[in-house]
Amino acid sequence: MSTTIDETRAGGRRPGDAIFKGTAIAAALVILLALAGVAVFLLYEGIPGILGAREETDASFVSYVWPLVYGTLVAALIALVIATPFAVGMALVISHYAPKRIAKPLGYVVDLLAAVPSVVYGVWGITVLGPQLVPLYRWLADTVPWIPFFAGPASTTGRTIFTAGVVLAIMILPIITAICREIFAQTPTLHQEAALALGATRWEMIRMAVFPYARSGMISATMLGLGRALGETMAVALVLSASGVITLNFISSTNPSTIAANIALRFPEATGLAVNLLIASGLVLFAITFAVNFAARYIAGSSARRMSR
Amino acid sequence: MAKSIDVSDLNIYYGDFLAVQGVNMTIKARSVTAFIGPSGCGKSTFLRSLNRMHEVIPGARVEGKVVVDGQSLYDPSIDPVAVRRQIGMVFQRPNPFPTMSIYDNVLAGNRLNSRRMKKSEADSIVERSLKGANLWNEVKDRLNKPGMGLSGGQQQRLCIARAIAVEPQVLLMDEPCSALDPISTSAIEDLIHELKSDYTIVIVTHNMQQAARVSDETGFFNLKATGQPGQLVEFNPTKKVFSNPDEPATEAYISGRFG
Numbered sequence: 001m002s003t004t005i006d007e008t009r010a011g012g013r014r015p016g017d018a019i020f021k022g023t024a025i026a027a028a029l030v031i032l033l034a035l036a037g038v039a040v041f042l043l044y045e046g047i048p049g050i051l052g053a054r055e056e057t058d059a060s061f062v063s064y065v066w067p068l069v070y071g072t073l074v075a076a077l078i079a080l081v082i083a084t085p086f087a088v089g090m091a092l093v094i095s096h097y098a099p100k101r102i103a104k105p106l107g108y109v110v111d112l113l114a115a116v117p118s119v120v121y122g123v124w125g126i127t128v129l130g131p132q133l134v135p136l137y138r139w140l141a142d143t144v145p146w147i148p149f150f151a152g153p154a155s156t157t158g159r160t161i162f163t164a165g166v167v168l169a170i171m172i173l174p175i176i177t178a179i180c181r182e183i184f185a186q187t188p189t190l191h192q193e194a195a196l197a198l199g200a201t202r203w204e205m206i207r208m209a210v211f212p213y214a215r216s217g218m219i220s221a222t223m224l225g226l227g228r229a230l231g232e233t234m235a236v237a238l239v240l241s242a243s244g245v246i247t248l249n250f251i252s253s254t255n256p257s258t259i260a261a262n263i264a265l266r267f268p269e270a271t272g273l274a275v276n277l278l279i280a281s282g283l284v285l286f287a288i289t290f291a292v293n294f295a296a297r298y299i300a301g302s303s304a305r306r307m308s309r
Numbered sequence: 310m311a312k313s314i315d316v317s318d319l320n321i322y323y324g325d326f327l328a329v330q331g332v333n334m335t336i337k338a339r340s341v342t343a344f345i346g347p348s349g350c351g352k353s354t355f356l357r358s359l360n361r362m363h364e365v366i367p368g369a370r371v372e373g374k375v376v377v378d379g380q381s382l383y384d385p386s387i388d389p390v391a392v393r394r395q396i397g398m399v400f401q402r403p404n405p406f407p408t409m410s411i412y413d414n415v416l417a418g419n420r421l422n423s424r425r426m427k428k429s430e431a432d433s434i435v436e437r438s439l440k441g442a443n444l445w446n447e448v449k450d451r452l453n454k455p456g457m458g459l460s461g462g463q464q465q466r467l468c469i470a471r472a473i474a475v476e477p478q479v480l481l482m483d484e485p486c487s488a489l490d491p492i493s494t495s496a497i498e499d500l501i502h503e504l505k506s507d508y509t510i511v512i513v514t515h516n517m518q519q520a521a522r523v524s525d526e527t528g529f530f531n532l533k534a535t536g537q538p539g540q541l542v543e544f545n546p547t548k549k550v551f552s553n554p555d556e557p558a559t560e561a562y563i564s565g566r567f568g
Contacts, residue, residue: 100367194404196365198418198471199394208417212408 042283049276056273065281067246071161071256072285075236076229078165078250079172084222086169087176094177095184096206107181114174122238125167130158130239133166137251148248155253159241162250164258167235172225179224183217184210216300223296230260230289237261259285311509312378312478313338314359319373320538321351321358323366328354330538332373334528341501341510343524343547345517346562350530351539352513353401353483359511360396360481361389377478394422397472401484403464405456405471412452414467415439418475434474442470443500462493469500473508480504482512486519498523517563521551529559 053061090110094103134156141152191209200208211218242257242265257265263278270278314336321329329351336342344352357363358371361382375382382392397418405414415435419426426434435452439445444466448459456467465485472480482501486494501510501523514520520527527550529543543556554560 188404190400190402190404191406193362193365193400194406194468195417197360197362197393197398197400198421198475199390199392200421201390204421208406208421212406215408 042279042286045276046280046283049273049280052273053277056277061280064277065284067244067256068259068262068281069284069288070246072230072258074256075161075164075168075258076226078162079168079229080222080226082166082169083173083176083225087173088180088218090177091180091184092206094181096202096210110174110177113170118171118232118234121167121171122235125163125235125239126159129166130163133163134158140251149250151249152252154251157241157253159239160251161240161255164236164240167239168229168232171232171235172228175228176221176225179221180214180218183214187213220296220300223292227289227292230292231285233260233264237264311338311507313509314479315376317374319358319371319375321354321363322370324368327538330540332541334541334544336509336511337526338509339505340525341505341512341523342526342528343520344513344528344530345520346530350532352530355530356481356483356511356513360398361392362398364389394475395477396479396481397475397477399468399472399480399482399485402488403461403468405464405467407455407457409456410453411448411456411467414456415470415474417471422475438470438474441473442466443496444470462489462496465489465493465497466500473504477508479509479511482510484513484515487515521547529562531558531562
């Protein structure tokens with residue numbers, strides 16, 4: 001018996017294995033090549049923009065791109081701060097609180113949010129959400145102007161970085177919810193029952209057994225949402241009335257722009273060095289998003305290592 | 310602290326499916342009561358109905374009465390969370406909380422019960438519980454290491470320490486040794502003997518020698534017939550069950566002539 005096993009192994013190389021291995025490697029290489037191609041393009045076209053920024057804008061590249069980076073990060077962080085608690089709560093309702101026949105449709109509805117095109121969110125933000133938020137901005141500027149975020153004067157159109165953040169929050173909500181929901185549902189029954197048998201209420205059980213188990217996944221989910229918020233173009237380009245300033249004031253009519261929205265708005269009319277400049281700012285966005293994803297991987301990985309110990 | 314349990318006419322359902330039918334028994338305080346029987350006959354289901362863990366499963370419900378110390382567990386005014394704080398449980402597979410240290414695992418139940426504890430008080434609970442679970446000498450130098458780093462038998466004793474840290478009235482054990490090697494099993498059995506003086510212990514086991522070794526009274530569960538609900542066939546002192554059982558079915562199961 002053992003000789004037959006050895007023979008097949010020595011004969012090795014079943015054609016099916018070889019073909020599968022080949023296609024898998026080819027697929028991986030194609031993706032790597034595409035990514036490398038994008039990086040090379042960004043560098044090749046972007047570097048002249050970085051070097052020639054002074055001719056084009058009378059300022060260094062850093063002072064050109066910094067307000068955009070700032071706006072990108074602020075809009076994404078506002079989105080994250082708003083979306084994460086809602087997403088985690090929604091995911092918990094679907095995975096642990098709602099009865100099955102309600103949880104399923106609720107999950108579909110949240111997934112449906114991801115199916116709405118971003119331009120629709122943009123139009124909705126500009127025509128509905130923005131004007132609706134104006135009274136809130138006015139109230140904030142009147143009541144708590146000593147908080148730098150709400151210093152006012154309040155925008156009259158509602159096309160502020162805060163509105164853009166809210167729109168982005170709704171757009172990243174389904175991503176975070178979907179991932180958190182999956183991870184919450186995977187929490188081992190054993191750990192949940194351990195907590196319940198000790199006399200934990202459902203919320204205590206979730207804090208004791210579900211959150212520790214799901215922590216790395218929740219971080220990854222948030223980071224993926226952040227990645228989407230950083231790169232989102234159309235909705236921000238439509239909603240935001242940008243003037244390229246750096247300000248902590250989230251509700252006034254002068255707002256920082258974001259890298260992606262800036263490229264979308266300027267690219268059609270850009271020529272020569274201006275194109276290179278825009279591509280260079282795209283390179284910066286690429287680097288930021290890459291760093292965010294890398295950090296997410298690292299955090300998820302270190303938490304997974306701790307769990308497996 | 311230890312309490313007796315009176316069960317009368319208990320029917321246990323999963324949705325519409327009747328899993329266990331018509332159980333009547335009295336579990337004595339400060340004794341070990343073992344349940345034996347073939348797989349799927351409802352021993353574990355019955356055990357889980359004693360601390361209202363059964364209803365954690367969607368659709369699961371119970372009819373009948375379980376009375377602990379004059380208090381009916383299934384009375385509408387009773388909060389299942391309060392029941393579980395009084396009646397501890399140890400599971401088939403060791404389940405310490407993976408992100409918690411040994412120290413925090415032991416205190417997990419206490420932290421639920423009381424808002425704030427002094428450090429000295431917490432230390433003494435940890436030491437008392439781990440000593441009670443015969444684990445103190447093995448872990449006293451690494452209390453802040455994760456509980457998952459222990460061996461399977463140590464993890465199970467850690468779970469017992471966690472259960473007794475809140476000083477429950479009753480300790481339920483659902484096949485606590487089935488995932489353990491013989492040495493760890495013997496350590497747990499010794500522990501059960503010692504815990505008997507303070508707690509009412511109910512244990513489900515597939516190992517009949519274990520039932521004979523550790524228990525004072527034994528209940529034999531069996532299916533009425535294939536596809537029928539499980540039932541309590543016989544409930545008697547362990548000596549009698551294993552030497553001269555009332556029911557022929559019990560004798561057949563114990564002697565291995567079981568079809």
